[in-house]
Amino acid sequence: MKRVCVVGAGLAGCEASWQLAQRGVRVELFEMKPLHYSPAHRSPGFAELVCSNSLKAEHLNNASGLLKAEMEKLDSLILRCGREARVPAGGALAVDREVFSALVTRAMEDHPLITIRRERVTKIPAAPAIIATGPLTDEGLCRAIEEIPGMSRLHFFDAAAPIVLKDSLDMNKVFAASRYGRGDGNDYLNCPMDEDEYNAFYDALVEAETSDPHGFEKKLVFDGCLAVEILASRGRKTLCFGPLKPVGLVDPRTGKRPYAVVQLRQENLEGTLYNMVGFQTRLKWGEQKRVFSMIPGLNHAEFVRYGVMHRNTYLNSPDVLTKNYALASDPSIRFAGQITGVEGYMESACSGLIAGLSLACRLKGREEPSLGKETVIGALEAHVRTRSLDFQPMNANFGILTPLQERIRNKKERYLRLAQRSLTLMDEYNKQLEESE
Ligand SMILES: Cc1cc2nc3c(=O)[nH]c(=O)nc-3n(C[C@H](O)[C@H](O)[C@H](O)COP(=O)(O)OP(=O)(O)OC[C@H]3O[C@@H](n4cnc5c(N)ncnc54)[C@H](O)[C@@H]3O)c2cc1C
Incomplete structure (x- = not known):
């Protein structure tokens, strides 16, 4: 089986590499740091958190909490390292950013199927590949991405405290x-x-x-x-x-x-x-x-x-991406992370998780399972490939989930019911995955 080239050792790229390697797929992980840094990145470690050190809520009556529960069921590396690097933050999961980055970096370095290349990538790599270079993708690669037929670039501004x-x-x-x-x-x-x-x-x-x-x-x-x-x-x-x-x-x-x-x-x-x-x-x-x-x-x-403010670039994904973050013109190439139009640390990691996991299935000649909009992971994936008048980045929230059939007025109860429904479906998805492996 061919090696997968993953570009960008951020939250999405590391999670994607982990999911591929854990399924027996060899990975070559490219990261331009410490040779070159984006305007917001400062440390040579992987999965660097450029602003807040909070990975947001952990309880199930919050969509960020549900996203974490879903990711836990799929053996998310980013979530596990986040919990190991936890610092006190009430109901939220906040981390010591250096400890967190060191844990993720070590997981990449120690994995026998992952080879690390500290290089700046300027061309679209040969398939199979996952491009996870984030909202501050280096300009050379940005230009190469824009040459993909149908591709266009959008942006907004993001700030750090x-x-x-x-x-x-x-x-x-x-x-x-x-x-x-x-x-x-x-x-x-x-x-x-x-x-x-x-x-x-x-x-x-x-x-x-x-x-x-x-x-x-x-x-x-x-x-x-x-x-x-x-x-x-x-x-x-x-x-x-x-x-x-x-x-x-x-x-x-x-x-x-x-x-x-x-x-x-x-x-x-x-x-x-x-x-x-x-x-x-x-x-x-x-x-x-x-x-x-x-x-x-x-x-x-x-x-x-x-505090600093930066331009934050993402693709007009509905024009170019299809199921599981695959490039419509070549499904062996995937995009992952904030560049696809998901917004947030865990959201970026979850798109890397799905891109990696589904590409591994494809490379093994198996059908790619998919998650519906009853789950936060599935709803985010659907968001980036759904056309709208004004395509905007999306973070985890209950509004993107398919509503419950019955009307529940109490918000807390409604959210818990949405969470239960999602986690049941996650178990079924996991079963499908196990059966196909
Ligand atoms: C200034 C700013 C503040 C933010 N604050 C928050 C926040 O507080 N909370 C939150 O949830 N989200 C925040 N975000 C949004 C988002 O969650 C983060 O940007 C997140 O890190 C995105 O993850 P990623 O894996 O997609 O990209 P990144 O984590 O940025 O990883 C991309 C990696 O690719 C590397 N790379 C880029 N180009 C190349 C190349 N050509 N060749 C090789 N390597 C390359 C980069 O060095 C980097 O390591 C912020 C974004 C910005 C820009």
């Missing part, structure tokens, strides 16, 4: 707590604001200078990752119902719920770094220091990384 040093925080002002006492009850560091502090911060934020990337337009920003200053520009109180919402938090010093709260989430296992939750931004770095230092507790904060 700042990280601060814990030692530089004023712990007399900051308190540890999780919203509604979830997780260990004190997983986040919280910076409480009274109304005057919030108003002063708000005024400074909306007036601060931004570093607009070339051609930046508000409408191109992905709604799930809005820059904090854009959100603020929608109204004085918008942040109080978004990333700065105080619900479920009580300041132990006053015994009251603050007017607004900035939450900091643990970034590494040692607990020395914290990231500012929901503070992805395109403010100039000097402005970030000035404005964010107005937040109580951050007055002397040391920023180890400032």
Whole structure:
């Protein structure tokens, strides 16, 4: 059997390589780091998380939680490494990004069927291949992709939030707590604001200078990752119902719920770094220091990384991709990850999982099983090959699943029923897979 060339050792590329190799298929995994870095990547390790260290919710009444449960049933490497690198984050799965990347890198290096090539790819590789080069695909390869008949490139802008040093925080002002006492009850560091502090911060934020990337337009920003200053520009109180919402938090010093709260989430296992939750931004770095230092507790904060904003490229996939992320003109070539129009870390990994698993079936001459829109994995896969007037990236959410036949008014109950239905189908899919192997 021919080796599969996987391009890009990000979340999708590593998951795809793992799924192929675990099914006995040889893989040659190409990664351009550390020879070349995209504007957002910094470390030579694989599966680098370029912004938040959260892989989102884990409970089943949330679509991200259901996606994880589905991926667990398919032996997802990214999920397993995520759980091993876990740091406290209430009901969410957040990771120490360096430990996480090291675990994934080791799994790739140690697998006897995976060969690693540290090279920048500039041409479409010969089939069989999986292209998983992400939203910041290197320009040479982008041009080669655009030459595929029918292919066109779309883009939007994505942002990363700042990280601060814990030692530089004023712990007399900051308190540890999780919203509604979830997780260990004190997983986040919280910076409480009274109304005057919030108003002063708000005024400074909306007036601060931004570093607009070339051609930046508000409408191109992905709604799930809005820059904090854009959100603020929608109204004085918008942040109080978004990333700065105080619900479920009580300041132990006053015994009251603050007017607004900035939450900091643990970034590494040692607990020395914290990231500012929901503070992805395109403010100039000097402005970030000035404005964010107005937040109580951050007055002397040391920023180890400032927020940045980047162009995020994806394909007009409905024109060129077919079932299981296969290129319509050559199904032995697949695309995977954010470049296909799924949005998010786990969503990218899940598309790599399906691309790898289904290509392995094809190479073995077996029928490719497919998942329906009753599962989050299947609904995301269907999204990228379904034509629409305005094709946009999609993250895990219950709205993309086929609705239940019966009407259940209670949202929590409805979501749990959707989850049960999905996990039953996942078991059937797994059985089909086992029978075909
Ligand atoms: C700035 C920014 C912030 C984001 N923040 C979040 C967030 O907070 N939460 C979230 O869920 N999602 C976020 N995303 C979206 C998305 O989840 C991530 O981009 C995710 O890493 C995508 O996974 P991937 O495997 O598709 O690509 P990547 O993880 O980017 O992996 C692609 C890999 O391919 C390599 N590569 C690229 N071109 C070549 C080439 N020509 N030859 C060889 N190797 C190449 C790259 O070096 C990289 O290692 C963000 C995206 C951006 C751009």
